[in-house]
Amino acid sequence: MWRWLAPVWICVVLVVSIRNVGPSWSAHLGEGVKGTWTQTGYPCAGRHSCVCKGEFVSADGAERLSDVPVHRYGGGCLVGGGSVPALAEGRIVYPADGGPAWFASSAGVALCAALLLLWGWTDGRRLVRWVRWVRLTVRR
Numbered sequence: 001m002w003r004w005l006a007p008v009w010i011c012v013v014l015v016v017s018i019r020n021v022g023p024s025w026s027a028h029l030g031e032g033v034k035g036t037w038t039q040t041g042y043p044c045a046g047r048h049s050c051v052c053k054g055e056f057v058s059a060d061g062a063e064r065l066s067d068v069p070v071h072r073y074g075g076g077c078l079v080g081g082g083s084v085p086a087l088a089e090g091r092i093v094y095p096a097d098g099g100p101a102w103f104a105s106s107a108g109v110a111l112c113a114a115l116l117l118l119w120g121w122t123d124g125r126r127l128v129r130w131v132r133w134v135r136l137t138v139r140r
Helices: 001-027 102-137
Strands: 033-041 052-057 064-069 083-089 091-096
Touching: 001 083, 001 091, 033 064, 033 102, 052 083, 064 091
Parallel strands: none
Antiparallel strands: 033 052, 033 083, 052 064, 083 091
């Protein structure tokens, strides 16, 4: 059963990774709206699902995003509502240097593509042979 569910899960992860590649690379290259992210809260939905939420304000004050996390990947939360320079790409906020999100997204795309190719080479060929066998037996 895992042979047929694995490619479905791989495709789901691939789609999510592809959606994140563009904004994360833009932030890595320093593109996007420059501004400041200030931590406003630390809501927890369970034992291990706490997220640092905050407010992003662009440098010129024209754009405000509230209740957004900053994608820091392991940077932890700021103490006492601190502020950090940040970049916004849509509703996603990254640290000013872009952070390592670009690497995680790119690695996710590469890994999923490689796993799909491997699945196609092993189990995908088996599926094609089975379909051919069914067609031949139905014709007889």
